[in-house]
Amino acid sequence: MPMTQVTPGYFEAMGIKVRGELPTWSSVMAGTAPVVVTSAFAKRFWSDGNAIGHRITWYNEKNPYYNIVGVAEDIRSNGLQQAPIQEVYFPIAGPSGTEGWF
Numbered sequence: 100m101p102m103t104q105v106t107p108g109y110f111e112a113m114g115i116k117v118r119g120e121l122p123t124w125s126s127v128m129a130g131t132a133p134v135v136v137t138s139a140f141a142k143r144f145w146s147d148g149n150a151i152g153h154r155i156t157w158y159n160e161k162n163p164y165y166n167i168v169g170v171a172e173d174i175r176s177n178g179l180q181q182a183p184i185q186e187v188y189f190p191i192a193g194p195s196g197t198e199g200w201f
Contacts, residue, residue: 101115101186102157108176109188110135110171119151122190126168133190135169140185165189 107124110117134155141150146191147162154164173183 101184101188103188103190105135105188106191110151115174116172117169118171119167123168124188132163132165133168134165135171135188136167136185137171137186139183140172140187141167143185157187 103160105122107122109115117135119135120133120188122135126133134196136150136155138148142148142181144150145153148165153167155167156162171186174186175181175183177184185191
């Protein structure tokens with residue numbers, strides 16, 4: 100599953116619509132660990148596709164939990180014939196007290 104590190108302003112620059120909130124530098128620096136997931140990711144793990152407010156962790160319990168603050172519209176980075184990718188967008192800086200996001 101792709102993990103993409105993004106900076107605040109990424110979604111606006113790429114023209115990707117997001118339902119919910121977008122990570123800001125202040126939320127990143129506050130250590131709130133905000134992430135955005137694609138609609139395909141949300142539908143895979145929550146039958147109603149409503150991932151906002153849920154938390155996820157990556158690989159093992161040693162990693163911090165991330166708070167899903169937004170759901171981005173699906174993108175088809177592998178061509179129109181391929182299913183939309185299930186992706187998590189992490190801010191480029193890690194939450195306070197960690198060395199990075201993963």
